[in-house]
């Protein structure tokens with residue numbers, strides 16, 4: 655499998671601040687890959703190194719096998735970036751901004767015009783083509799940043815919080831566009847604070863904390879690390895918590911006639927749980943499983959020692 659991104663022992667320091675502390679992971683061509691991490695984890699620094707805006711302090715970063723510094727042009731021409739910040743030329747109509755961008759990456763004027771029109775239609779702001787960036791609404795600005803990333807027909811599309819501050823409708827519109835691009839073969843690297851977004855869109859996610867990768871896994875694998883809650887409603891409230899001795903169960907409590915069982919893999923333990931309860935003479939009326947959310951797992955994994963110490967001090 656060809657790699658779209660390879661980071662190996664990547665480091666970046668700003669004076670005393672260590673932004674990347676030996677970051678290593680790989681993204682396959684065609685993947686939809688999410689980068690999740692708390693504020694300041696180093697996500698934007700990593701992206702800026704990939705696109706040549708920040709020089710690394712050590713380690714390796716490659717895009718489709720090209721070193722992002724030694725082979726900058728080859729790497730950069732393959733990347734489309736929709737950044738977090740609005741860094742757009744404000745004095746030209748937006749279709750011209752796109753044409754300039756394509757021209758800068760070696761596209762002929764006629765082809766640049768065609769691509770600019772196509773990109774504006776793709777993101778749904780073609781009718782605004784003669785408007786300046788400043789005169790677009792906030793949501794249209796986000797759409798435009800995506801169009802600008804697309805105008806060079808990139809093999810790797812990097813989206814740094816593309817849906818920050820946009821309404822639900824636009825978020826879903828943007829998802830549709832991005833999912834279609836991915837289905838057509840574009841590799842996607844997405845950073846987001848909306849865990850639901852990562853969960854829904856990404857094939858795999860990397861959890862980044864303090865400049866290092868904590869974990870790389872599919873959203874499903876990550877969720878299975880957390881604990882589910884199984885709610886079993888019994889016909890008669892038992893006098894005490896029934897004794898449950900099943901592998902994977904980490905806790906039980908009674909809430910009236912509802913027995914709440916905390917377990918890793920709620921679906922897996924449910925049949926044995928039912929058998930065991932019935933064997934002990936309890937009549938089960940209802941069963942409901944609440945799966946661990948990716949958000950809970952994420953919060954657990956990125957709870958820094960510092961934060962844990964502070965919590966410990968307060969309690």
Ligand SMILES: Nc1ncnc2c1ncn2[C@@H]1O[C@H](COP(=O)(O)OP(=O)(O)OP(=O)(O)O)[C@@H](O)[C@H]1O
Pocket residue numbers: 668671672673691692693694695696697698699700
């Ligand atoms: N130009 C800079 N000079 C000094 N420190 C910087 C600079 N850019 C980033 N940093 C520091 O590097 C660390 C990583 O920042 P970065 O912006 O990469 O994090 P992030 O994961 O993108 O955060 P967010 O989710 O808030 O966007 C932070 O501690 C930040 O303060």
